[in-house]
Amino acid sequence: MGTDDDARPLAEGLEGPLRDFIRHIGLGRGRSEHTLRAYESDLRSLLATAAADGASTLTEIDLATLRRWLGRQSEAGLARSTVARRAASVRSFTAWARREGLLEVDPALRLLAPKRERHLPEVLHRGQVERLVDSLQAEATGASGEDAIPARDLAVIELLYASGTRVGELVGLDVDDVDFDRRMLRVLGKGSKERAVPFGVPAEKALRRWLAVRGRLATPGSGPALFLGRRGGRLGQRQAREIVDRALRGLGDTSASGPHALRHTAATHLLDGGADLRSVQEILGHASLATTQLYTHVSVERLRSSYQASHPRA
Template identity: 60%
Template sequence: MDHEERIRLPQELAAAAAGFERYLLAERGRSPHTVRAYRGDVDSLLLHAVTEGVTTMDGLELGLLRRWLGTQNSAGLSRSTLARRSATARSFTSWALREELLRFDPALRLKAPKRDHNLPAVLQQQQVRRLMDSLAAQAADGSPLALRDHAMVELLYATGMRVGELTGADVDDLSYERRTLTVLGKGDKERVVPYGIPAEKAVQMWLGQGRAVLAHASSGPALFLGARGGRIDQRTVRAVVGRVFAELGDTSATGPHTLRHSAATHLLDGGADLRAVQEILGHTSLSTTQLYTHVSVDRLRDGYRQAHPRA
């Protein structure tokens, strides 16, 4: 990829990539994060095309697409990443055909590798208790950042929300009476997620004793703030969660998504309805939520093997 990054796209290819990006933002309503990923995939494809001497859109053909994916595979990319890049290529060429940038769609017969179905990392419930107890102890001295970190982690686990949904939340999105938070998910879809008493207490402590210290005139309505009083960003949240996982000492988990996975798994372990968990997580497809039933079944099987005398 280093060699490709030194290559500039010819004008026609660069214009097509920029047009596709505008289409994703304006017409498909994709999030900036998703658009960046798609644009990176398209740039990778077109840069590869240039290395094969292609300078116009008509130069894209099925063999070139397959060779591009082949180089990605040789570079050690996971099957899930290859599957995403293949899907991006199909979306890009389909859009280009509609825009009359192509005379035919070269990706119609492009097959994607099957995605990996690795089960997500999940914390045990006793690990979550230790994690929250540690954060509560750190927040006991009233440090604004410690109060914030405790509230963020409690809320991430309580709601199963994505880190981008947390950073985008405003104070007015909280409903204290119902103990719910309104979040804006993928595709700008709004949903309401419940949270429990521990998260409620942590959030109230943050709002009353922590946020008030960090906030200033230009802080706006952001629920969580950075050290300088602006809306907190995803990188900071990931760093906080990574730190508390490291302090836990007995997990390889590193990111906020582990809290989402754990919340979903623990809900299902506790008997929650699959459709209800789908709604809480904001999954478009029930099949995505069903992955967590596999996690629960595997844990049940492991427990059986360890405990049953004739397992």
């Protein structure tokens, strides 16, 4: 949530360090464009607040400035998770500035921010997944000979659920990233880290079905993209979300939405089925095991719900 102050030009003593920091995390850490935009938005908000208070260099930003800025974020009605993320952006920035000698003391060391709210993700039950896929298979089977879209949508859903990949990873796949012999994907994840992710027989069948008709959407400019949009370009994240949202709405008995719901579902079902936490971490591409551990709580909640619904003395 921006303010009029956020749009004002910054003095070079503030703009320069911001520009250098964004370049640092973009080149040195391989962050995505989406992440870079989020960092820049967060930090520009802080620096605009500092500039409005009269600061023209980083050395004029102290703990009181940070606290005033953080207070304004909370007063603006932002979610605790958003405020916590913005505070984390500021900590990264001031720590970098301290290492670069732009600050003698890091003012964010004593900055307290609200803890992120940890919500259990919405997941589908196995029966819902089966109905979801059955519906898409029926659409693909009943499609006219020239319509490749239903086959594509089925493959998108099957692969998201089978592999637990992020939507950005899915749309970034090329045709040769699919190894049918081993049923593995070569996925480029966060931080440009590559990993191998398995997929199952149903996803293989859906992918082969899609690739058999991919040429109906392909154009000379399609390149190697695995999934294509209606005009032949690489399928975008927004289009992929629309595919998933439409399919999930069709179930009529879930509030789950978006591709991440299928990622949550895949992780939970893997753990329900006995997969070890480290393997699930590797499949999902989580840098920290603590992130993967969230799904163990989901599984426990599902187990408790099943027990309470089924046991006569629950």
